[in-house]
Amino acid sequence: SSELTQDPAVSVALGQTVRITCQGDSLRIYYASWYQLKPGQAPVLVIYGTNNRPSGIPDRFSGSSSGNTASLTITGAQAEDEADYYCNSRDSSGNHLNVVFGGGTKLTVL
Amino acid sequence: QLQLQESGPGLVKPSETLSLTCTVSGGSISSSSYYWGWIRQPPGKGLEWIGSISYSGSTYYNPSLKSRVTISVDTSKNQFSLKVSSVTAADTAVYYCARLSKYSDYDWIYAFDIWGHGTMVTVSS
Numbered sequence: 001s002s003e004l005t006q007d008p009a010v011s012v013a014l015g016q017t018v019r020i021t022c023q024g025d026s027l028r029i030y031y032a033s034w035y036q037l038k039p040g041q042a043p044v045l046v047i048y049g050t051n052n053r054p055s056g057i058p059d060r061f062s063g064s065s066s067g068n069t070a071s072l073t074i075t076g077a078q079a080e081d082e083a084d085y086y087c088n089s090r091d092s093s094g095n096h097l098n099v100v101f102g103g104g105t106k107l108t109v110l
Numbered sequence: 111q112l113q114l115q116e117s118g119p120g121l122v123k124p125s126e127t128l129s130l131t132c133t134v135s136g137g138s139i140s141s142s143s144y145y146w147g148w149i150r151q152p153p154g155k156g157l158e159w160i161g162s163i164s165y166s167g168s169t170y171y172n173p174s175l176k177s178r179v180t181i182s183v184d185t186s187k188n189q190f191s192l193k194v195s196s197v198t199a200a201d202t203a204v205y206y207c208a209r210l211s212k213y214s215d216y217d218w219i220y221a222f223d224i225w226g227h228g229t230m231v232t233v234s235s
Binding site: 030031033035037040041042043044045048049052054086088090093095096097098099100101102103104 | 156170171172208210211213221224226227228
């Protein structure tokens with residue numbers, strides 16, 4: 001079972017704001033990253049270090065964290081944002097680079 | 111621009127060993143700022159981290175797979191590889207290779223910033 005928990009599915013109306021959450025005890029200590037997966041495409045890193053956007057990622061994507069929950073917010077969702085989103089962070093094993101992914105959230109843009 | 115490309119058999123028989131290679135192009139695999147990882151996604155399921163390796167050969171494995179997984183690196187070929195032994199149908203998945211970037215070691219900020227497109231591996235007789 002995953003140490004990071006995500007809602008399986010979320011929907012948002014075109015142009016509206018949506019928040020996707022990721023819960024886990026390790027998030028109280030370690031930063032989260034977020035990935036966008038579309039069928040047939042390479043996964044894309046959209047947020048790292050909880051709230052940093054890599055070059056080329058639109059500024060409508062933002063991240064935050066509070067307690068044991070990390071969040072990915074899309075402000076003004078576009079049709080092309082419809083995808084699966086996964087959070088990722090260090091796991092609780094104690095090994096420096098052991099990581100874990102959340103179960104993923106399927107985002108539907110209506 | 112750095113690119114990663116997975117290669118290997120798309121079909122493996124049960125109980126045999128799955129072997130994949132990731133070729134890194136457009137940059138060197140030999141940097142202390144990066145690690146190199148394998149992640150998989152079974153059909154209809156989520157992402158699962160398999161393991162990661164440094165250019166010097168330090169390895170980190172998912173505890174649930176550790177007994178069957180070996181990751182190695184060949185800096186002369188700019189490649190790293192994955193072997194999963196004693197495979198079953200549960201190992202059927204899309205296998206991705208990815209670069210794990212170290213943004214801050216002190217604050218532990220790491221992320222898989224560049225991914226290959228993935229390769230489908232089916233375990234079946």
